[in-house]
Amino acid sequence: MALVGWISLRTHHAFKITRVFQRSKIKKSMQKNRSSRATKIQYAPLKLFIFIGLCALPVWGSALFWIERQFIWAALFYGLMSAFAFGFYWSDKRRAQTNQRRITENSLHLFELLGGWPGALLAQQIFRHKTRKLSFQLICWLIVIIHQLFWLDWFLFNADYSSLVLAFLVGR
Numbered sequence: 001m002a003l004v005g006w007i008s009l010r011t012h013h014a015f016k017i018t019r020v021f022q023r024s025k026i027k028k029s030m031q032k033n034r035s036s037r038a039t040k041i042q043y044a045p046l047k048l049f050i051f052i053g054l055c056a057l058p059v060w061g062s063a064l065f066w067i068e069r070q071f072i073w074a075a076l077f078y079g080l081m082s083a084f085a086f087g088f089y090w091s092d093k094r095r096a097q098t099n100q101r102r103i104t105e106n107s108l109h110l111f112e113l114l115g116g117w118p119g120a121l122l123a124q125q126i127f128r129h130k131t132r133k134l135s136f137q138l139i140c141w142l143i144v145i146i147h148q149l150f151w152l153d154w155f156l157f158n159a160d161y162s163s164l165v166l167a168f169l170v171g172r
Contacts, residue, residue: 041125054144055118057151082119085111089123089130096129105136112143 041047062075088111092103108130112120120140123129130136153162 047125051118051121054121054148057148057155058115058118061151061154078115078118081111081114081116082122083116084119085116086119086123089120089127093123093127093129105130105139108136109139109143112140113146115147117144117147 058078059075062078065074066072085108088103088108092108094100095102108120117140121144124131124140130140150162153159
């Protein structure tokens with residue numbers, strides 16, 4: 001009887017060890033699949049074309065600002081804010097994966113609004129972060145549209161409307 005109990009106990013432990021091993025194998029294969037999917041950007045050529053199109057107005061406007069007014073800060077500010085936004089998205093993605101305290105969505109949007117939207121759009125696609133949350137995407141794209149409208153106003157109407165909006169916001 002003791003022999004049957006010992007065999008039963010050994011079989012039970014062997015079964016548990018086999019199940020744990022199988023789970024870890026499944027988990028590893030799932031992680032491999034996730035990592036290969038995470039690095040592949042869907043519709044990459046189309047998204048790159050749209051991204052270049054969206055960046056055309058700010059790049060052109062910043063270049064003209066620099067040439068006409070010897071004011072390089074617009075170009076530097078877009079680049080710096082984009083780098084910060086990219087870094088914050090990367091950090092938030094890592095924090096999400098490790099269950100740490102996250103960066104608030106308002107902070108991410110603030111960097112987008114301050115000119116970091118190109119870096120934010122790149123980070124969203126590269127890290128596959130914040131791409132499915134509709135409320136976040138609506139605000140992000142609204143910020144991109146605001147920047148595009150600013151540069152269109154600057155090119156077409158000599159910033160007449162932008163200066164009115166700015167005066168209203170400042171309260172003068």
